[in-house]
Amino acid sequence: MQENHNALGVATGHKPTQPVTLVRPHAAHRAARYFLEKFPGTSMYAVKANPSPDLIRALWDAGITHFDVASIAEVRLVRGLLPTAVLCFMHPVKGQEAIAEAYHDHDVRTFSLDSLTELAKIVDATSTDDVAAADLTLCVRLRVSSAHSKLSLASKFGIAADESAELLMATRQAADALGICFHVGSQAMSPQAYAEALAQVRTAIVGAGVTVDVVDVGGGFPSIYPGMEPTALDGYFEVIHRAYEALPISYSAELWCEPGRALSAEYASVLVRVEARKDDILYINDGAYGSLFDAAHVAWRFPVAMVREIPSRARTMEFSFYGPTCDDMDFMRGPFELPADIQAGDYIEVGMLGAYGSAMRTGFNGFTAGATVIARDEPMDSAYGVVETSPSKVISIR
Ligand SMILES: *Cc1c(COP(=O)(O)O)cnc(C)c1O
Numbered sequence: 001m002q003e004n005h006n007a008l009g010v011a012t013g014h015k016p017t018q019p020v021t022l023v024r025p026h027a028a029h030r031a032a033r034y035f036l037e038k039f040p041g042t043s044m045y046a047v048k049a050n051p052s053p054d055l056i057r058a059l060w061d062a063g064i065t066h067f068d069v070a071s072i073a074e075v076r077l078v079r080g081l082l083p084t085a086v087l088c089f090m091h092p093v094k095g096q097e098a099i100a101e102a103y104h105d106h107d108v109r110t111f112s113l114d115s116l117t118e119l120a121k122i123v124d125a126t127s128t129d130d131v132a133a134a135d136l137t138l139c140v141r142l143r144v145s146s147a148h149s150k151l152s153l154a155s156k157f158g159i160a161a162d163e164s165a166e167l168l169m170a171t172r173q174a175a176d177a178l179g180i181c182f183h184v185g186s187q188a189m190s191p192q193a194y195a196e197a198l199a200q201v202r203t204a205i206v207g208a209g210v211t212v213d214v215v216d217v218g219g220g221f222p223s224i225y226p227g228m229e230p231t232a233l234d235g236y237f238e239v240i241h242r243a244y245e246a247l248p249i250s251y252s253a254e255l256w257c258e259p260g261r262a263l264s265a266e267y268a269s270v271l272v273r274v275e276a277r278k279d280d281i282l283y284i285n286d287g288a289y290g291s292l293f294d295a296a297h298v299a300w301r302f303p304v305a306m307v308r309e310i311p312s313r314a315r316t317m318e319f320s321f322y323g324p325t326c327d328d329m330d331f332m333r334g335p336f337e338l339p340a341d342i343q344a345g346d347y348i349e350v351g352m353l354g355a356y357g358s359a360m361r362t363g364f365n366g367f368t369a370g371a372t373v374i375a376r377d378e379p380m381d382s383a384y385g386v387v388e389t390s391p392s393k394v395i396s397i398r
Contacts, residue, residue, distance in 0.1 A: 010271060010373060011307045011347040018370030019286040020271040021358060025058040025374065027266040028354070030384045032062035035263065038234050040241040041255030044068045044088060046219050049260030049355040053081055055267055060085065068219075068258040069108075072098040079106040086110075090181065090216075090258065092118060092141045092157045099125035103133065110137040112181055114159045116167060123174050138171045139179030139216055140164060144200050148193035149185025149220055150228065151298065158182065161200040161207070168208035179214030179256075180204060186261055188220040189230050191239035198243035205248055212249050216256040223265035224381040225352055226301045226337075233262065233383055260355060266379040267354030271307065274346045280319050282338075284348065287323010288330040290367060291353050293360035295332040296323070303351040303380040304336045312339035325365035351380030 010020055035043035044066035045059050051074060056067070060082055067082075069075045070091040075098075078087055088110035089102050102108035103126040111122050119138070126133040143158030159167055172178045180201050184193040194217055205212055217240055222230040244255050270291050276283040288296030295302055306312060318335035319342070338348065361369055 007271065007307050007349055007375070007377070008309060012309055016271065016370050017273070017285070018368065019273075019290060020370050021291070021372040022269045022271060022349070022375040023052075023054065023354075023372060024267055024377075024379055025054070026376070027379050027382070027384075028055055028058045028264065029062040030382075031263045031266060032059050032064050034233065034384045035257070035259060036063045039237050039257055040244075041257065042066055044256060044258045045263050046070075046090075046258045046260030047074045047078060048359065049219075050264040050267065050357070050359050051077060052358065053077070055264060055354070056081055058267075059263060064263070066256075068260075072101055075102045075106050075108060088112075088137075090139070094118070094121070096121055096125050104128075109135055110139065110179075112139040112141050112179075113171070114141040114143075114157055114167075116170060119167070119171055119174060132174065134176060136175050137177040137179055137214060138175035139181040139214060140168055140171055140204075142180060142182045142197070142200055142204060144182045144184055144197040145193070146185030148188050148190040148196075150187035150189065150300075151185055153183045153185045153220075161204040164204045165208040168204060168210050172208075172210045177213040178210060179216055180212055181214075181216035181218055181256075183218035183258075184220040186220055187222045187228065188236075189222060189228065191231070191236040193220065194236060194240045195243045198240070198247065202247055212247075212253060214254050214256060215244060215247065215249065216258065217244075219258045219260045219262075221257070221259045221262035222383075223261055223352060223355065224383055226303055228301075230383075262383065265352045265355040266382055266384070268357060269349050269351045269375075269380065270353050270357065272348050272350060274342060274344050274348065275324070276344050277342065280317065281322060282319050282342065282348075283322045283324075285324050285367070286350075287321065287325065287332065287367075288327075289325055289362045289364040290323065290369070291357040291361055292321070292323060292332055292350070294356055295321070295334075296330065299333050301334060301336070302353060304338060305349050305351070305380065306339050306342055307347040307349050312341050314339040314341040316340065324367045327365070349380075
């Protein structure tokens with residue numbers, strides 16, 4: 001069933017009792033085109049940010065052909081949707097069976113690693129009748145600083161550049177193509193993060209004296225949230241390009257990136273209902289175990305707007321949210337700026353939830369997602385173009 005609505009129409013016409021996800025394929029398309037046209041290399045999509053098949057197809061339709069997958073379930077998902085996509089298994093610690101299935105059944109040829117034991121595992125799992133695979137692209141994951149990022153990825157994976165020579169040389173022996181990859185942490189607020197990481201790549205290459213075929217600068221490209229307004233992404237690309245061009249690598253080497261957040265954040269928002277109000281706390285029907293995991297666990301501030309037939313003329317004030325489960329941890333501190341007269345029964349649109357929103361949803365305590373609808377309006381903010389100011393929202397319900 002296709003119907004046209006505005007966001008208000010969904011709220012007033014349907015009075016949804018469960019959170020409604022509003023998806024914007026056009027926003028994902030625009031983000032993909034930006035990376036494809038401006039990033040000076042190959043742009044992959046990091047599937048973990050949002051594994052929705054509709055989004056994966058929208059990115060493919062926009063021209064994204066490479067996907068960073070981190071689990072065998074993600075490998076199967078993307079391979080099932082896109083038989084000819086290039087899949088890169090970029091989790092540095094994998095099960096032997098996952099590597100074997102990815103290589104032998106799903107045509108995965110690119111893997112990351114950060115230790116000699118993982119290298120041995122990959123070589124073993126990809127060989128056929130004891131003959132080693134001759135078509136592997138193996139990317140050694142360096143540990144780099146997350147100092148410029150809002151979410152650290154600096155402790156769990158990666159080998160220090162000045163300790164990586166042995167691993168790089170051993171990987172060079174096993175690989176058809178040798179790569180070096182890293183992740184500067186999610187929501188990197190300065191392009192300097194990449195310049196510093198690429199300096200580590202230089203240290204690693206010089207230390208090992210190996211020929212490198214791929215430099216993969218990972219994810220971390222920021223989106224726009226309240227209080228987090230980074231400079232334009234093409235400025236990041238310029239810094240990366242300059243540092244990459246200065247590396248001691250051959251002319252035929254390739255530059256890759258793996259954005260998750262930047263390609264998906266603007267894709268979705270969630271329409272929630274206020275179930276109760278106590279002073280400056282709103283009890284809403286989505287939360288820490290739903291699409292607001294980051295709002296609860298790392299106090300991420302998402303943009304919000306009240307959705308009411310006659311717009312409020314009240315001044316705004318700062319609210320915190322409780323989610324629907326019976327758990328004290330289901331708390332989103334915010335602050336979220338909303339009209340002071342908001343009350344039970346009002347609806348709120350929470351924006352920029354395409355990345356690490358629905359991907360984190362559980363069914364804990366019986367609270368699950370409601371409908372998904374396609375919205376034709378603009379996301380609440382955009383790193384890629386003009387955002388309209390009027391809240392006219394044309395939506396088709398599936
Ligand atoms: C999570 C992750 C990404 C995506 O990171 P974003 O910050 O969402 O861009 C890319 N590569 C790897 C290896 C990751 O673990």
